Amino acid sequence: AQKITQTQPGMFVQEKEAVTLDCTYDTSDQSYGLFWYKQPSSGEMIFLIYQGSYDEQNATEGRYSLNFQKARKSANLVISASQLGDSAMYFCAMRVYSSASKIIFGSGTRLSIRP
């Protein structure tokens, strides 16, 4: 069975510090994609970053990077130089080749940035 686990329900970080949000996944498929989404208090889901299972390099998008450790089945999101606007819920998600239409989401981490 496929599963995404986010073990940090909430985190507080000082502005301008880097923060790592944890995500572990479980699948027996060899081919899959991993995603991170941000959900501000307004409710919309914003796509942040994608990592494919065969990608050798860690994905990066501006201040976001994905620390992909395939052997450990982890896909942690790193936000560098955090800003007040980064305060939101963050969801890790996975899509596998054998069920390419379904995306499975984790339970989320609420990130709060302190000024």
Place this chain on the structure above:
Amino acid sequence: DGGITQSPKYLFRKEGQNVTLSCEQNLNHDAMYWYRQDPGQGLRLIYYSQIVNDFQKGDIAEGYSVSREKKESFPLTVTSAQKHPTAFYLCASSIQGQAYEQYFGPGTRLTVT
């Protein structure tokens, strides 16, 4: 501008009443999805559709129904059998394939009165 629209933004439903949530996309995506998000929780898949006139149950389909008569539209009906309290409903669409992210609508907040 391409995107996904959901209406209404807020909806009130009395117990025993059926209500329909609208979802429209102009991204030319084949796949569309409905999720429910309970307060402070993650997203749970209700139904998804890979192609017109075809849809599959997700993890929490009981008490819900959908149709996919047009590529652009994927309405969700919350039936009287659905006893779940207030929740946030999100519609999404995507290109088929593992590498493609989902695009989400702004959501509908459904309150049971």
